[in-house]
Amino acid sequence: ETGVTQSPTHLIKTRGQQVTLRCSSQSGHNTVSWYQQALGQGPQFIFQYYREEENGRGNFPPRFSGLQFPNYSSELNVNALELDDSALYLCASSLGGDRYGYTFGSGTRLTVV
Amino acid sequence: AQSVTQLGSHVSVSEGALVLLRCNYSSSVPPYLFWYVQYPNQGLQLLLKYTSAATLVKGINGFEAEFKKSETSFHLTKPSAHMSDAAEYFCAVSDRGSARQLTFGSGTQLTVLP
16 A cells, blocks of 8 residues: 655745645545644644545644645645745645544655745 | 643663653543654654553554553653664644644654664
């Protein structure tokens, strides 16, 4: 079975720009979550999608938005990038939530300059 | 809201020594608990999870953790450290809301000395 794949692996953007990060969930997984991991910190929950609907959101501003597609792949969009958005963005997929555990991708390293 | 505290941001052990990484959670209801490992420039790999079954949970690579409700703890142990265990370890608790998202601790960097 394939795992969770994220693209791109690295990205450099300028402050004020917009960025789209992509995630292909593990085969059969219908739930996708996005996390932001700043350097030296634990991941922080951004939001979760279940069957194409947002199913929960962490303490992130509206300029962080997402989509989930019928094949359960997902996008994270960030508008008006700020320097503090520089982080590793992790996508995690699951079959029905935490009981089964989440499978994480290797992440996208975003640098905002 | 759930929270997780990992005592010790850096832990060093000698190869072959016991590994003990500490995790305490705050919750009035026993949650689901997880330990993840992260190698440099990689995502998170699930080591083990507690989901209200046996309190002693065995995971991959020889790791295990014991859920102690009275102490609100879920410490990770391994009897004998290998060089390949050097990595960052995260304890996480899941929320019991609709999203069941994970709340992570700040991580413990494990160094294994030869």
